[in-house]
Every structure is written in structure tokens, then in C-alpha cells.
């Protein structure tokens with residue numbers, strides 16, 4: 158497919174007419190011109206469905222149009238009129254489809270029929286549901302006899318609370334805790350960092366906190382592309398006079414300016430809201446140094462204020478009553494040298510101190526962050542440094558203050574709440590044992606990185622994917638693709654075809670499911686599901702549209718179908734009744750987690766949903782010390798150390814405005830002004846001159862970790878871009894072949910996708 162490549166700076170704001178045009182184009186492309194508008198009217202509404210895109214909070218009352226450009230694209234992507242039926246599969250061998258792009262694979266449309274891979278014909282062929290379940294069940298049962306630990310149960314963060322609960326129970330009844338999920342590549346650094354610091358694994362803020370905040374600090378989260386509905390809260394904050402400060406190596410448009418498509422005056426006058434008051438282009442991995450520098454200024458300013466008889470800068474009452482480890486933290490910070498901080502941060506002392514002044518002048522501050530903090534070698538330490546900064550002025554558990562990890566997939570946080578975790582200590586196994594009369598496995602299961610290693614080393618016999626595109630999302634692509642076919646069984650529950658379905662072991666099945674927007678009719682009538690958003694609010698999602706095909710089954714029905722065909726009967730686990738009435742699943746969830754889910758079937762309809770208890774927001778600290786802990790970082794740079802080797806760049810892997818993870822909606826990264834191609838490498842102008850590279854020249858890249866594995870890719874168009882010296886950017890998932898599996902966040906094992914050490918090469922293909 159040839160597309161016109163256009164690379165030029167985008168002058169428009171986030172939102173605005175550009176966003177309206179983009180929604181309209183996608184409506185047309187997916188054949189949704191007539192059906193689209195009524196569906197969007199129900200998006201994120203109390204009587205509608207929870208958006209399948211990001212996990213940002215859904216306010217109640219909702220805005221008249223509580224959807225964004227990307228949420229609309231996600232809805233149209235799911236409800237497209239394109240179909241990928243068995244006849245279409247007969248036309249192409251699987252080997253042939255491996256040559257297709259991610260865009261082309263999914264563009265083929267919704268899967269309509271269960272499919273089984275035939276090695277002889279190298280094709281997927283239609284199979285009946287009962288036959289598929291029976292065959293999968295027999296194979297899983299046989300593997301269970303030999304090695305119940307050799308099966309991986311992966312989930313992507315979209316599946317509902319109901320499905321996720323059933324899935325984790327299935328894995329544990331099967332005999333392992335191998336429940337990696339997309340969170341392992343994402344906010345796992347949060348899930349490890351926050352419990353140690355403040356005793357909860359999730360953010361502490363709600364929309365009410367946003368309404369009262371005096372300042373918001375953004376670290377490595379691209380709001381305009383990845384959680385655009387939050388721009389409403391930011392716009393309101395700006396109108397109130399709140400300050401917004403951003404730290405990001407790239408100048409992301411959504412953090413700069415926004416035109417609210419729902420504001421007729423702004424739209425008519427092409428008016429816009431300036432979002433960030435200050436924007437600091439931190440070096441990738443430089444946030445620990447920034448946060449340390451800000452803390453350093455705060456300690457000094459506090460001493461000065463006390464000496465001058467002025468109000469203290471730190472919240473001494475809070476520190477004395479609620480925290481642990483302050484003096485060690487102060488010693489650590491005081492010993493730091495500004496030269497080191499400036500070098501690691503890539504920012505001047507003046508800039509860092511200016512940010513600290515804004516921080517000190519605000520009463521309530523929210524620290525917002527995303528993958529720019531979590532996907533680094535010291536991702537956990539970085540998150541904990543952000544907490545340290547917040548603690549200094551009591552900015553946790555106070556009105557208008559708190560920590561806000563912006564979660565990715567729409568129910569990724571909720572899946573953890575109902576037991577999707579490889580870590581047995583996070584799950585009430587005793588309770589499950591009692592409820593279902595079995596002995597749950599107690600040893601730690603495989604995380605995503607462990608599962609990849611297991612697959613590469615041939616220790617994994619079967620892989621079940623509940624959504625997602627594992628093979629495309631993980632690091633070390635070449636070794637993963639080469640070793641994947643060694644498995645005995647690959648079962649993928651999906652809505653559309655993707656690359657993970659094209660590398661098959663001995664047996665492979667592709668099971669098509671209903672999307673969240675689609676009517677789900679079971680024995681007792683129409684069903685609804687529930688999800689949890691980034692602010693821990695749990696609410697109902699009602700489907701609004703007929704299914705893409707009559708053959709589709711719901712995710713709960715598919716999980717139950719496989720489980721019943723695999724496991725011996727257990728009268729305590731009523732799979733069939735659960736599928737017949739999802740309220741019964743919710744009762745079971747409430748039985749396992751009464752504190753969170755009591756009266757689940759009633760409370761799910763409450764206005765705005767009900768909130769899971771978040772003790773830290775009440776200043777109750779469920780930590781080892783019973784207080785909020787200051788944690789010291791292991792080093793000042795969160796990335797790798799390239800010493801004096803200035804030929805090694807830190808590669809940031811990026812999302813465009815026209816994708817949802819591995820789903821590529823199109824080739825228009827409007828905000829960055831890159832259209833028609835995703836194979837670009839964004840480079841700093843001085844680096845280009847230093848290496849003698851011309852704009853538009855084709856380059857290769859090679860990972861520079863010296864572990865004996867050659868990771869090389871070609872075909873990147875050199876693109877001059879406003880990015881810090883010594884770093885470069887390229888799109889995920891295209892460049893995942895460059896990400897080494899073992900280069901992950903210490904403690905959380907999140908692949909360090911925001912600072913991959915690379916060298917540029919004259920293009921291999923053109924050499």
C-alpha cells in the first residue's frame with residue numbers, strides 16, 4: 158500500500174476542528190456514517206457503555222458528548238461494517254498474512270466464526286464452538302496431567318470484571334498463577350511502587366480532587382492522545398486559575414493547547430485554552446533528578462523561611478504525624494550535587510527551581526504520570542520519588558491533591574482488583590479455597606517478561622490470550638516469533654485478527670467474541686458488565702449495538718466453555734449458571750471481596766459508580782510502618798548509563814494519535830505532524846549534524862546492549878524533531894524488535910520501552 162508521506166509541524170490545538178474532522182473520517186471509513194451518532198451519544202453515559210479505549214474517569218453527570226476523538230475511533234473500530242469471515246481466511250495462507258501490516262490485519266474486519274489452524278493447508282478453517290471447546294479442553298487436560306505450570310493465561314486490560322474473575326479462577330483451578338496481563342508492560346511499576354510508599358496499589362485522586370487542585374504536575378503522560386477526556390478537567394482547572402507544569406522530552410500538543418469541540422464559541426472563534434504554564438523537556442529517564450532537585454529546593458526554602466520567621470514551606474504536621482523516613486530522605490537530597498542533577502535531568506537548576514516554586518505556592522497538588530515514568534529501568538524508584546515530592550507538602554489524602562497514575566486499558570485496574578495477578582500474595586487465595594473447595598496454587602506465576610522467557614526457552618506448552626496482541630506488544634520480537642511455534646497450543650480470544658494469531662504451535666484456535674458495545678443475550682436475558690476506571694470507580698456498562706455476527710459468543714461464555722471442557726466437574730463452580738446470569742458472577746466476586754464489592758448488583762448502578770476503598774486518600778497507610786514511607790532511589794538516572802559513549806542514543810518508543818496500542822487506526826499522527834508513514838526516527842537537529850544525517854535519509858537502528866544478540870531494524874526515515882539531544886523516538890509496536898527482554902524496570906519487570914539504548918546505522922537495506 159502506498160501512502161503519501163507528509164511531515165510538517167501541526168499548528169492546531171488538541172481537540173478542535175482537527176479532532177472533529179478525524180472522527181468524521183473514521184465514521185466513514187468504518188461504514189458508521191448512519192449508525193455512528195446514536196452510538197456515540199451513549200458512550201460513557203450512565204445508561205450506555207464504558208468506552209473501550211482508555212480508563213479515564215467517566216463523570217456523572219456526563220458532558221453532553223462524553224467521548225473524545227480516540228474514544229470515537231475505538232468505538233467505530235469495534236462496530237465497523239467490515240467482516241473477516243471464514244471465506245476470507247480461505248483466500249490467504251497464514252504465512253502470506255504474516256507479510257501484512259498491523260493496520261491491514263485488523264482492517265480485514267471483525268472475526269465472525271471460530272477458526273482452527275490447519276498446518277497442512279497453512280490456513281485457518283471454520284470450526285464449530287463445541288468441537289473447538291472439546292479439542293482445546295482435551296489438549297489442556299492432557300498438558301495439565303504432565304505440567305500444569307506450563308500454561309500461560311494472558312489477559313489484555315479490556316476484559317470486564319466478570320470475565321476477568323472467571324479467568325483467574327480458571328487458571329487457579331487449572332493449577333497455576335500464570336496470569337500475566339498488559340499491566341505487566343504498563344503500570345506494574347505503579348503497582349509495586351505505591352504499596353511500599355502509601356499502602357495502596359492505585360491512584361488516590363477522584364474527579365473531585367481535580368476540581369479543587371491548585372496545581373497539576375504532568376510527568377510522561379500524553380493526555381491529548383491517550384486520555385483526551387481528561388482535557389475537560391484540565392480546561393476547567395485552567396479557568397479556575399490552577400497551574401499546570403509538564404515534564405516530557407517531547408512537546409506533546411495536548412499538554413500545550415486545547416480547543417474544546419463541545420464549546421461552540423471556542424470552535425467558532427478557533428479559540429483555545431493554553432494548558433501548560435511551564436513545559437520542561439526533560440531527558441528520557443531524567444525525572445528522578447528533576448524530583449530530587451525540586452525536593453532540594455523545598456528543603457532549602459523551608460530552612461530559609463523558618464530562619465526569616467515566615468510560614469514553613471513543608472507541611473511539618475503532616476510529616477510528623479503521617480510519614481516515615483524523612484530524615485534519611487533529607488540527608489540523601491542534601492548530599493546531592495546540582496551539577497549531577499542538571500546533567501541527569503537535562504534541565505537547568507533554574508528551570509527545576511522554578512517548577513519547585515510553583516509546587517510550593519499551591520495548596521493542593523496532583524502528580525499525574527504515565528509510561529514516561531513507569532517504562533524505565535528505575536521506573537519504580539521514579540514513581541516513589543514523585544510520591545516523596547507530594548508527601549513533603551502533605552499532598553496525599555487532602556482536598557485537591559494526590560497521585561494520579563493514568564491507567565491504560567479501560568479495565569486494566571479492575572482486573573487486578575478481581576484477581577488477575579501472577580503474585581499470589583495479592584489474591585485472597587484462602588477465600589477462593591473456601592468458596593470453591595480446592596487448593597489454589599501458592600507459588601508465584603509468570604509475569605509477561607517471565608512468560609516471554611519461558612516461551613523462548615521452550616518451557617511453555619500452551620498460551621491462552623484473553624484479548625490483546627501479546628506477540629506484538631512484548632519485547633524481543635525476533636526470538637519470540639521464532640520460538641512461539643514450539644508450543645503445543647495457542648488459543649486466542651479476539652475481536653479482530655492480529656499478528657499474535659499468525660505464529661502457531663501444533664494446534665491453534667481463534668475464538669471470536671462480542672465487544673463491550675454489543676448486545677449480550679444469555680439464558681436469563683440481556684446482560685451488562687462492569688469495569689473500574691483510573692479513579693477506582695466501578696460502574697456498569699450497557700451494550701448498545703447488535704453483534705457483528707450471530708456466531709459470536711461473549712467472553713464469559715468462552716472462558717466457561719474452555720474451563721468446563723478442561724476441568725473435572727466442581728459443584729462449587731457453577732460455570733453454566735454464571736454464563737446464564739452475570740449477576741451471579743458478581744455475587745461470587747462479592748463473596749471473594751466483600752469489602753469492595755458488597756451489594757455489588759445494586760451499587761453498580763449508583764451515580765458515577767461506587768468507589769473502591771482507597772485508604773491512602775483517607776490518610777490511612779497500609780504500609781509496613783503504618784505510615785507513608787519516603788523511599789530513596791537507587792540512582793539519579795532512571796535509564797541506562799551510556800557513560801562517555803555519545804554514539805548511543807536513548808530510544809523512546811511512542812504511541813501516535815492514530816493508534817490504540819498495537820491497533821493502528823491509520824497513518825496520521827496529526828499532533829506531531831507525521832502523516833503517511835510510521836517508520837520514522839525522530840532526531841535532534843544537533844545529533845543529526847553530529848552524525849552527518851540528512852532529513853529524510855533512510856536509517857537503520859541497532860540495539861547497543863552488547864549481550865551478543867543482534868537486534869537490528871531498517872527502513873526508518875530520519876526526521877528532524879524537537880527532542881532532547883542524545884535521545885530519539887520511534888513508534889511502538891513497529892520498533893519492538895529493538896527492545897531487549899531483560900532490560901526492564903527493576904522490581905516490576907516492566908520492559909524499559911522509554912529508553913532503549915540504540916545506535917543509528919546507515920540503512921541496511923540501502924547500504
Ligand SMILES: Nc1nc2c(c(=O)[nH]1)N[C@H]1C(S)=C(S)[C@@H](COP(=O)(O)OP(=O)(O)OC[C@H]3O[C@@H](n4cnc5c(=O)[nH]c(N)nc54)[C@H](O)[C@@H]3O)O[C@H]1N2
Nearest residue numbers: 227377378379383404441442527528529565566816817818
Ligand atoms: N489513543 C490511545 N489511547 C490510549 C492508548 C493508545 O495507544 N492510544 N494506550 C492506552 C494504554 S494501554 C496506556 S498504558 C496509556 C499510555 O499513555 P501514556 O502514559 O501517555 O503513554 P505513552 O504515549 O507511551 O508515553 C507517554 C509520554 O511519555 C513521554 N516520555 C518518554 N520518556 C519520558 C521520560 O523519561 N520522562 C518523562 N517525563 N516523559 C517521558 C513521551 O514523550 C510521551 O509523551 O494510554 C492508553 N490510552
Ligand SMILES: Nc1nc2c(c(=O)[nH]1)N[C@H]1C(S)=C(S)[C@@H](COP(=O)(O)OP(=O)(O)OC[C@H]3O[C@@H](n4cnc5c(=O)[nH]c(N)nc54)[C@H](O)[C@@H]3O)O[C@H]1N2
Nearest residue numbers: 313339343624625626630650651653655810818819889910
Ligand atoms: N515498545 C513498547 N512496547 C509496549 C508499550 C510501549 O509503550 N512501548 N506499551 C505497553 C503497554 S502500556 C501495553 S498496555 C501493551 C498492550 O498490549 P495488549 O493489551 O496485548 O495489546 P492491544 O494492542 O491493546 O490488543 C489489541 C487486540 O485486542 C483484541 N481485542 C480488542 N477488543 C477486544 C475485546 O473486547 N475482547 C477481546 N477478547 N479481544 C479484543 C483485538 O483482537 C486487538 O487486535 O503493550 C506494551 N508494549
Ligand SMILES: [Mo]
Nearest residue numbers: 339343565566
Ligand atoms: Mo498500557
